[in-house]
Amino acid sequence: MANTSQAGAAIPRMRPSRFRLPPGEAWRENLYGYLFISPWILGFVMFLAGPLLVSLGLMFTEYAGFKKITYVGLANFEELIKFDIRFIGSLRVSAVFAFWTVSLAIIISLAMALLLNQRFKGHTFFRGLFYLPAAVSGVAMTFVWAAMFEKDYGMFNQILRIFDFDRVAWLTSIEWALPSYIIMRLYGVGHYMVIMLAGLQSIPDDLHEAAKVDGANALALFRHVTLPLLSPTIFFLMIVGMIGSLQVFTEGFMLTQGGPARSTLFYVLYLYIVAFTERRFGYASVLAWLLFLIIMGLTLLQFWLARRWVHYESEEA
Amino acid sequence: MVFRELSLPVRLLFYLFLIVAAVSILYPLTWMSYTSLKTNEEVMLSPFGLPTRVSFENIAEAWQTGNFTRLYANSLLIAIVSVVGIITISTTAAYGLARYHFNGNRALFLYFLVGMAVPTQALMVPSFKLMAILDSWAAALHLPVPLLNSPLAVILTYMSWSSLAIIFIRAYFMSIPPELEDAARVDGARELQILRHVMVPLAMPAIATMTIFYFVFFWNDFLWPLIYLHKHTLRTIPLGIMHFEGKYVSLWSLQVAALSLAAWPPIFIYVLFHRRIQRGLTEGALKF
Numbered sequence: 001m002a003n004t005s006q007a008g009a010a011i012p013r014m015r016p017s018r019f020r021l022p023p024g025e026a027w028r029e030n031l032y033g034y035l036f037i038s039p040w041i042l043g044f045v046m047f048l049a050g051p052l053l054v055s056l057g058l059m060f061t062e063y064a065g066f067k068k069i070t071y072v073g074l075a076n077f078e079e080l081i082k083f084d085i086r087f088i089g090s091l092r093v094s095a096v097f098a099f100w101t102v103s104l105a106i107i108i109s110l111a112m113a114l115l116l117n118q119r120f121k122g123h124t125f126f127r128g129l130f131y132l133p134a135a136v137s138g139v140a141m142t143f144v145w146a147a148m149f150e151k152d153y154g155m156f157n158q159i160l161r162i163f164d165f166d167r168v169a170w171l172t173s174i175e176w177a178l179p180s181y182i183i184m185r186l187y188g189v190g191h192y193m194v195i196m197l198a199g200l201q202s203i204p205d206d207l208h209e210a211a212k213v214d215g216a217n218a219l220a221l222f223r224h225v226t227l228p229l230l231s232p233t234i235f236f237l238m239i240v241g242m243i244g245s246l247q248v249f250t251e252g253f254m255l256t257q258g259g260p261a262r263s264t265l266f267y268v269l270y271l272y273i274v275a276f277t278e279r280r281f282g283y284a285s286v287l288a289w290l291l292f293l294i295i296m297g298l299t300l301l302q303f304w305l306a307r308r309w310v311h312y313e314s315e316e317a
Numbered sequence: 318m319v320f321r322e323l324s325l326p327v328r329l330l331f332y333l334f335l336i337v338a339a340v341s342i343l344y345p346l347t348w349m350s351y352t353s354l355k356t357n358e359e360v361m362l363s364p365f366g367l368p369t370r371v372s373f374e375n376i377a378e379a380w381q382t383g384n385f386t387r388l389y390a391n392s393l394l395i396a397i398v399s400v401v402g403i404i405t406i407s408t409t410a411a412y413g414l415a416r417y418h419f420n421g422n423r424a425l426f427l428y429f430l431v432g433m434a435v436p437t438q439a440l441m442v443p444s445f446k447l448m449a450i451l452d453s454w455a456a457a458l459h460l461p462v463p464l465l466n467s468p469l470a471v472i473l474t475y476m477s478w479s480s481l482a483i484i485f486i487r488a489y490f491m492s493i494p495p496e497l498e499d500a501a502r503v504d505g506a507r508e509l510q511i512l513r514h515v516m517v518p519l520a521m522p523a524i525a526t527m528t529i530f531y532f533v534f535f536w537n538d539f540l541w542p543l544i545y546l547h548k549h550t551l552r553t554i555p556l557g558i559m560h561f562e563g564k565y566v567s568l569w570s571l572q573v574a575a576l577s578l579a580a581w582p583p584i585f586i587y588v589l590f591h592r593r594i595q596r597g598l599t600e601g602a603l604k605f
Binding site for chain 2: 246288
């Protein structure tokens with residue numbers, strides 16, 4: 001490869017090359033590079049990294065947001081490990097929720113993607129339609145679901161009544177409240193489906209052809225060709241789905257505030273309650289950092305897996 | 318397995334299944350939409366039945382009592398300013414990272430990738446506190462930028478979430494051949510002009526995708542307005558909806574009309590841009 005400075009001294013040539021520039025030009029690279037990224041760095045340090053570090057310090061304090069701030073050493077950690085039943089409960093609720101939503105979403109989206117991967121008339125229409133709910137998530141959807149789950153007139157109980165089942169206290173009973181949220185979350189399964197479909201379409205056709213020539217039937221084809229080649233996509237969805245469902249807050253805050261009997265006390269909801277209802281900023285920071293570490297761990301795992309599986313086309317690194 | 322080779326009954330069954338799935342997926346949204354177009358009596362008589370005639374009385378009343386003009390204005394202000402800010406910051410940063418070989422480029426990029434992994438909810442306490450501190454500094458310096466109970470607090474927080482856009486736009490920039498910039502440079506264009514007049518137009522697909530993504534995300538976000546905005550005049554649509562639903566519990570038809578007012582804009586955006594949104598989703602997934 002030609003030396004990057006050959007075009008002339010006045011024209012800074014910036015290639016994603018790994019060659020060092022002559023000393024006379026390196027400063028320009030640095031200057032422009034730093035100028036371009038400076039607004040981002042400033043915002044990042046002030047409103048993301050900064051607060052994260054502040055809460056690192058707050059972990060060792062008792063603080064209600066007013067003047068008085070007391071250093072309490074490791075008392076917050078001790079409370080977390082030894083005494084806090086709500087913490088253990090919320091961790092469990094979030095883990096159960098994440099497990100079921102992610103595994104069901106992957107199974108359903110895989111089935112949907114396999115169907116939509118057939119080249120039939122209108123497959124783009126159906127794909128667009130199945131993704132729609134994922135695009136309209138949020139507060140309005142949450143209340144629509146609350147109406148669906150309503151005990152007397154809600155759609156679900158109306159359907160149950162048609163088939164002569166007893167009606168279910170969806171959001172108001174300990175057994176059914178968390179499953180209700182899982183159903184609600186699965187409504188956004190179109191998000192998984194779109195990515196799953198892209199994964200399916202990236203599998204080269206000739207592999208299927210070759211397997212068929214070798215006499216593989218549809219089931220063997222799926223099990224030995226499609227599924228292994230799809231595994232990076234499935235792992236990606238698993239991790240991203242886990243990260244997403246650990247961060248659930250809005251639905252729980254709106255509809256049940258953690259009840260009944262803390263059966264829907266999601267982790268982030270508990271964090272919010274400790275911080276802004278009970279105003280225990282120090283203890284909330286411990287909870288926040290734990291959340292950060294869990295999600296960071298999952299993300300690093302994802303990057304690591306992506307490095308092993310995904311081939312970058314524009315970048316050699 | 319080629320679809321056309323299947324027998325007719327199998328194909329019909331296939332379509333039947335898809336249609337059933339489509340109807341049940343669409344049901345909650347259509348129920349919401351048509352219920353808000355029903356008259357009160359009809360809602361009382363058959364809460365889940367179809368309307369016999371279209372009436373905008375509930376929509377109009379929800380708009381009035383919920384003060385939706387203000388809610389829309391607040392939500393639009395926050396979403397638009399945040400998106401413009403985040404796209405500007407991310408595009409310049411992505412360009413710097415993609416094209417300039419400055420010291421520490423790679424390390425910085427990896428380091429700030431970490432920004433993606435920070436669950437923003439973990440920051441609610443210190444961010445809330447930070448805004449209070451910045452607010453008191455601004456007040457001491459007599460600067461007219463209130464940060465307590467101010468949309469600016471929400472906007473600044475949102476604007477720091479640029480990691481996703483940077484990764485996405487940077488990857489796009491890197492796929493553009495550098496010869497185009499060189500040509501502009503030979504013609505005497507300055508660095509910022511190259512970004513503005515050469516790179517940004519070329520990277521428009523990526524920029525547009527990120528714009529839509531972030532806009533819908535900010536439009537729907539509930540937690541941060543909840544943390545920062547405590548005056549009812551500042552409420553965004555999600556906050557307004559929450560209070561509205563709490564206040565008119567017995568007025569079912571009015572409630573549903575308010576939900577429609579909140580949900581229609583993202584539906585509309587999706588219907589307009591669904592191809593781009595889906596493409597962005599898959600590209601994003603495959604690139605990381």
